[in-house]
Amino acid sequence: MLKMGTRLKVLRVFKALHRTRMTVFKDDDRALTAARLKINEEFKKNKNETSEENVQEMIKMGRAVETILRENVMQAEHIGEKTLVLRPRESNLLDNMPYCDAPRKKT
Template identity: 80%
Template sequence: MGTRVKVLNVFKALHRTRMAVFKDDDTALTAARLKINEEFRKNKNETSEENIAKMIKMGSAVETVLREAVIQAEHTGENTLLLRPRESLLLENFPYCDEPRKKT
């Protein structure tokens, strides 16, 4: 796959993730869009394949962090937050066990 296609794929993935992570939060959606576009525009004249590969890797890592670690929270009171987890963040919760399982 060509470098240009890889860059465009990362760009699109970041924007798709932004739309899912910051759903219904216009301020965060706008800020994320501006930041993504700014970073790509800032590096659009990069010609070094090595640097481009590093930036593609960084963009993919940022997309993964946004998708897997960011959760929306809204202030509902002075000391309370309303969390809005996405479906993909709701995982099975297995309790920790100090004793190892017995082999049968």
């Protein structure tokens, strides 16, 4: 039997994955459905796991997946045969350091 704290952690990861899915795949019903089915399938497949160590590893994996989805996945839509429109979220937009061709002077 798992500790109550562990059960809460599992539930938090489950909810975080679904919230992230809703943001990352916003307005894409096909991707939303596929992600929902995959998340639910993985949690159902492992719902009878009793090893605390294995559950902790799965929690780490779930958090890593949520982070990857949130930070690295970007929506794109075909609008023509050879044209895509990217729809970055605010979290995908990073400040870039300006590039400088001039070599640095050694001090």
